[in-house]
Amino acid sequence: MSERDYDHTAIEERWQTVWADADAYRTPDGAEDPTYVLGMYPYPSGKLHMGHVRNYTITDAYARYRRMTGDEVLHPMGWDAFGLPAENAAKERDTNPRDWTMDCIETMRGQMKSMGFGYDWDREITTCTPEYYKWNQWLFERFHEEGLVERRDAEVNWCPNCETVLADEQVEGEDELCWRCGTPVVQRELEQWFLSITEYADELLEAIDDLEGWPNSVRQMQRNWIGRQYGTELEFPVEGYGSVEAFTTRVDTIHGATFFALAPDHRISEALATENDEIRQFVEEEADPDGDEPNGVATGLTATNPATGEEIPVYVADFVLSDVGTGALMAVPGHDERDHAFATKHDIEIKPVIAPEPDDWDGETVLEAPDVGEEAYTEDGVLVNSGEYSGLDSETARERLTEGIESAEESTQYHLRDWGISRQRYWGTPIPVVHCPDCGPVMVPEEDLPVELPEFVNTTGNPLDATEEWKETTCPACGGPAERETDTMDTFVDSSWYFLRYVSPDLDEAPFDRERANDWMPVDQYVGGIEHAVMHLLYSRFFTKVLADHEGLEHREPFRNLLAQGMVQLEGEKMSKSKGNTVSPQRIVEEYGADTARLFMMQAAQPERDFDWSEEGVRSTNAFLGRLKETVEAFAENEPNGENDAVAGYVDSEIDATVAVATDEYEALRFNEALRETQGLVRTLRQYAGYTTPHGETYGRGLSAVVRLLAPVTPHLAEELWESLDAEGFVVEADWPSAEIDRTRVEKRRRLIENTREDVRDIVEVAGIENPESIAVVIAPDWKYDALEIAIESDAENLIGELMGESHIREQGDAAASYGQDLQAEREALSRTLSSEAEHEALEAAAWLLEREFDADVEVIRADEADEEVLRKAEPGRPAIHIED
Known part of the structure; x- marks a missing residue:
């Protein structure tokens, strides 16, 4: 251990124990309006990774800052x-998911405590406990009472490896891969439970504009996912199949519709596939909605354009999606790039009907x-x-055509679909239905909640379906034999309200x-990864x-x-x-300390930015903390008594x-900038002590400020140094x-000061002055x-003429003209x-830095x-420099 290293392990363990004994981070139940700071809670995978550490250091630093500003802080x-x-994991290890999960939680909780995160651990929640998931079931039943739950057959995303719906x-x-295991997803028809999120589509979309504290990118991702479109729904009669509804946002182009396109899984496409091998092959094997170019196959059918009466060919095309619009569309290749590419490939007429x-x-x-x-x-256009x-502008034409076509009516379509929550797995909240x-389906009575999970059965397929004793029950309505629902809830249900449970985690009568x-x-x-910008x-x-x-x-949005x-x-x-490029947080804590890891991460970049881990940067950060400890303890042992000069x-x-x-x-969460400022003050204080005997009160005030400014990020060492300064209470x-x-x-x-110092350095270097004897810094004249x-205020084209209109400037003659030309040339870049x-006052105070x-x-x-010769070179913000060697 070098002379500037410090025993971070002893310091960190000591203060973690002291804080815990003092309940330093407890949020009182009676707090009426605490500042609520929250990081997205983690999945207990067994060990913290650096992404966790960064997320939770950000929230911890901000929570500590708010606490020090006087707020009551909830940080669970x-x-x-x-x-x-x-x-x-339980299957692989021949154990059960609960034991594996609880072991992981214990490990990760210990790692979090070793990082010094200031959580109110009395509010800890674990979503796999019956005490929590009871309220998932209760909420499901409340949603059902309000008509927001539906059970229906639906084509769903199925992961064959995970054997569950996505x-x-x-x-x-x-490539449409499972987010968990990377297996290609297939489509299956299953009876599923849905939450009717589409009932709130309009409000979810419109309220995005009020989320001013959210990143614009996230807000736009939400808008795109909801995907509201205003347009027209109308019918195209298809020979042999009757009227087929199509949706378009550009009914003004209908006279240019030269073909009609169906999604591969449209009812007509599927019917044709049973009769036509070419269509069957395309639907089952060739259709690729994510391909680089649109593909399709002719059906031999025609559709009637309701605006013109013309018969246009019908195609099955993979660029048409069944879950967008109606799964059928009029194709206008003259005014749609995708339709144009398809028409060109299949030699279909391209007809212009809109002019700029x-x-x-x-x-x-x-x-x-x-x-x-x-x-x-x-x-x-027109x-x-x-x-x-013809001759109408597009907007007017859309209104007139919607009114004029018999089957047409205004329609609003959404990309958003109802939320299918059924999962054919064991480790989730049992859906409380019999x-x-x-x-038919009957809700489990509230007094019988929670419906608890049975013992784990290690089987393929749906494990709950194999637990016969648990599955067999009686109907709450008629008392007859019945079976429990064997699907469990999507785990996003757990995280859709967990932030409310923290306010009253032990409440038995209600979810919150x-x-x-x-x-x-x-x-x-709220702090978390961009990967949760849509779902969660x-x-x-x-x-x-x-x-x-x-x-x-009383609040309609969860996160301000x-x-x-x-x-x-x-x-x-x-x-x-998978890339083998992870860095273990535990190793960094053991080798350098939690404070070093926290400080390095927070000073490396703004929280929103990616940054590269650097072992050299970690060592440098650790050395800085060692120097700071040395500086504070030296002051504490022998307070200096220099002049207040x-x-x-x-x-x-x-x-x-x-x-x-x-x-x-700190207020803006630009921690890297705050830390750079603080480290700059440490350098100034050390330079001060190296230049002269410091004034004790000034020097002590500076060190006290440094310790408090660093406390949100390096809480353990800050607490140690706060004690060294004989300050009252905890620094937290x-x-x-x-x-x-x-x-x-x-x-x-x-x-001004930095530019002046830089100018002196440049002169010394260019002139080759090894040992300057004196440095004169000359302030520019008032004129x-x-x-x-x-020049800054003026908008006159002839700036020099305006300057010369001022007698005290005009009196300066050639000097005024020359300076005016300089101002004219740099006019756009001028600043006060x-x-x-x-x-003069600022440079006088900073002269010691040059000395x-x-x-x-x-x-x-x-x-x-x-001296007049030197003065001539002086300008506002850029004093003249004269050096004697």
């Missing part, structure tokens, strides 16, 4: 404990049809080749305490709205602010076991500036440092500050600086005291 943790991986959102990529509207169009002149032979024209509708041959939830919700800051967040929003409508919840944290990478690639004044101003800037950055409960300053002024002052302000007096760096006498000179 729990476990998303149901799910197929536990079931598969929601659309759980099918990933163009010229800027000077009078509304009456007949327009020429565009050339759409090579490329479709897809914008709105109708041509459209009979009586199937009676006489009464309504009054407390109304006080504490919505979650003020959309379902949580849906549940919250239903509970607001039917259970007295959302942060989607970036990935932790290694050499530019996401860490993963100009140097102390400069340090005082930097303390205030750092506190103000870092506070702003200390007041956040405060400073009232003008941040803009601070930035100008800092920029240049006035000229700069005029401090006043001449404020520049220390160059071991030279430094003088800051006002313009009226300066």
Whole structure:
């Protein structure tokens, strides 16, 4: 151990014990409006990975910051404990999912505690316990009472490997793979339970605009998934099959419809496939909706265009999807790129019916049809080749055509589908339904909840279907023999309301305490991965709205602010076991300490950004903490008694500036910027101590500020140093440092000082001055500050003429003209600086930095005291430099 290393293990274990004994992170039940900070709870896979550590360090740092600013903070943790991986792991290990899950939870809980996360562990929830999933069942029955549950046959996504149904959102990529195991997903017809999320589609969509604390990318992903489209539904008679409904958003192009297209699984397509081998082969083997180009097969049938009466050919085409619109569409190759590609491939007529509207169009002149032979024209415009509708603009034509076509009516379509929650697995919440041959599906009475899982049966297929004794029951309605529902709920049900359970985790009478939830919700800051931007967040929003409508919840959105944290990478690639590029958090904690791991992660990048793990960066971070500990303990052992002079004044101003800037950055969750500020103050304090004997009060105030500014990120060492400074209480409960300053002024002052130091370095290097004896820093004359302000405010084309209109500037003659030319040339980049007096004051206070760096006498000179030759070079924000060697 080097002299600057410290015993992080002893320090971290000590303070974790002290905090636990003192209940330091407990949120009182009586808190009326706590700040609710929440990280998406983890699936208990057995070990924390770096993604977990980053997520929970972000939420922990923010929760600690809010606590120090005086808020009562709710910062809980729990476990998303149901799910197929536990079931598969249990099969592989010849155990049961519950034991495996609980062992994983115990391991991960210990790792979280070793990281120093400040959770209120009294509020811990585990979704696989009957105490929790009872309320999943209760909520299912409440949704059923309100008409939001339906059981019906449906074509579903089926994973043959996991042997379970997947929601659309759980099918990933163009290859349509299972999100859990990567197996290609197939379609099966099954009777399923659905939650009617589509009943809330409009509100879910429209309320997105109010989610101002969410990333725009996530909001757009939600909009896209809901996928609301306004258009027209109309009928195309197909020979031998009657009228077929089609949906279009561009009924204005109907006169250009030259073929009709059906989805491969449309009822007509399936019927034709039983009679025609070519169609059967296409439907069963060739159709590829995710292919690079649209493919299809002619049916030999025709459809009648209801606007023109023309007969157009019917195709089965893989670019038509049964779950979008009606599974049938009119194809207009002149005005749709996909239709154009298909028509070109199959030699179908391409007819233009929309012309671009010229800027000077009078509304009456007949327009020429565009050339759409090579490329479709897809914008709105003016109708041509459209009979009586020619000459109308697209919007008007859509209204008139919808009114004029007998079968047409306005329609709204959605990409969103009802949420199928049935899963043919064991490790999930049993659906509380009994199937009676006489009464049909019957809800289990509330007093009989929870319906608990039986002992695990290691079998293929649906394990609950193999548990005969558990499955056999009596009907709650008639008392006759019946069978329990053997499907379990999608685990996204668990996470759709878990944030409400934290407010009253031990409540036996209801899923959550309504009054407390109304006080504490919505979650003020939610943090989690972008991979949950659709499923989890959309379902949580849906549940919250239903509970607001039917259970007295006063909030219709669950999460006020959302942060989607970036990935932790290694050499530019996401860490993963399959790539063998993971870094063990436990090793980092053991070797460097939790505080080092937390600080490195938080300073590496903004929370939303990906960043590369760096062992060298970890070592550097650890060394910084060692130096800080050495600095604070040296002060505590022997408080200095230097003068309260100009140097102390400069340090005082930097303390205030750092506190103000870092506070702003913490507030905005830009932790990396806050930490950079804080580390800069540490450097200033160490430079101060190396330059002179510090003023004790100033130096101590700076160290106290540093310790508190670092406390949210490095809580263990901060607590140790807080004790060294003889401060009262825990640093986790200390007041956040405060400073009232003008941040803009601070930035100008800092920029001035740094630019001046850089200019001195450049002069010394270019001139080859090895040992400068003196450095003169000359402030610009007042008239240049006035000229700069005029240039910034002026919109006159002739800036020099305007400057010369000011007599005190004109009196400067050639100097004024030359400076005016410079201002004219850089006009777009000009910015305000401090006043001449404020520049003098700032540089006087910072002169010691130059003296220390160059071991030279430094003088800051006002313009009226300066040598004329040197003064000529001085400008606002860029004083002139004269060096004697």
